[in-house]
Amino acid sequence: MSSKKESTGRTLFVALAVSLVSSVFVAGAAVSLKPVQIENRLLDKQRSILSIAGIGGANLSSREVKDLFASRITAKVVDLETGEYSDAYDPITFDPLKAAKDPQLSSALRGSDDIALIKRRERFTTVYMVEQDGKLESLILPVRGYGLWSTLHGFMAVKGDLNTVVGFGFYQHAETPGLGGEVDNPNWKAMWPGKTLFDDSGKPVIQIVKGGVDPASPSAGHQVDALAGATLTSNGVDRLLQFWLGEQGFGPYLAKLRNQGV
Incomplete structure (x- = not known):
């Protein structure tokens, strides 16, 4: 009887030891890989910005993406509330999505104010500019909003x-392939x-x-076909654009740029 207890105890001990060692290895791997994951996410975002701005393709190497992004x-x-630029944060390291979860750096949205269904809007965000000889060639704005199954994260280049x-285009979403996922369709x-955004x-x-x-139609210049078979995703994209181009989003910022003759 005692030998059985001893055998059972030894088995449990070995199982516990293996689990503990495995947990240590998994935790260590997660910690060591986190900087790589952050770097890859940043690289994907930069690649998306370059592609949407029309100055870089998907086939660029990591080094080419970094160099082109830094040079162009x-x-x-x-500050989305004032429309002014802010020196409060480093634009390279500042994370607007993280800020949107911080009550000190964001505002809760309710009812008709939350047409993009994002729940909270950060006060500060990062915009990206392509300039030539000191003149603005294009402006890239981050946008997001809920589709059918997921929040779509993307950029609008103007x-x-x-x-x-x-x-x-969008760099992150979880919409249904072949339906809402057609937001990725090159066509x-x-x-x-x-297309024009404003009157x-x-x-x-x-x-x-x-x-x-x-x-x-006289309105064709500011209209785009909906996604076939993906009404809710199409509606989500329409709503997120209305939000981010309006007063709750980049409206005050764009108004200031227009007044400055940029």
């Missing part, structure tokens, strides 16, 4: 006139360049249209 892109932190789309993304008063007029855009 200027990042600045914007020409220096602050109205004409250069490119639009759909190719519909965006050249003469600065009000957002960009619109996703179910059933397809009528080329003969």
Whole structure:
């Protein structure tokens, strides 16, 4: 009987020891790999910005992405409440998504204020500029909002006139492949360049249209086809653009740029 108890105790001890050692290795691997994961996420974001701005392709190496981003892109932190640039944070390391979870750095959104369904909006965020000879060529704005199954994270690149789309796309989402996931379809993304975002008063007029855009319509210049079979994702994209281009988003910032004649 005692030998059985001893055998059972030894088995439990060995199992516990193996579990403990495995946990230590897993935890150590997670800690050691975290800087690599952060670096890869930053690289993916930079690659997406370059691609949407039309100055870099998906086939660039990691080094090429870093070098091109450093030479062509200027990042600045914007105070969304005032529309002014802020020196309070480093634009390279500041994380707006993390700030959106901090009650000290964000605001809760409720009801009609939260048309993008993001729950909280950060006060500060980072914008990206492509400049040539001191003149703004394009401005890249981060946008996000809820689709059918997930929050879509992306960028809208706008020409220096602050109205004409250069490119639009998402770098992170979990929409249904073949349906909402068609936001990644190159054919759909190719519909965006050249579209206009605002009317003469600065009000957002960009619109996703179910059933397809009528080329003969006077509104065709600011309309894009909805995703086939993905009404809720299309509605989500439409709402997130209305939010981020409006007063709750980049509206005050873009108004200041227009007044400055940028």
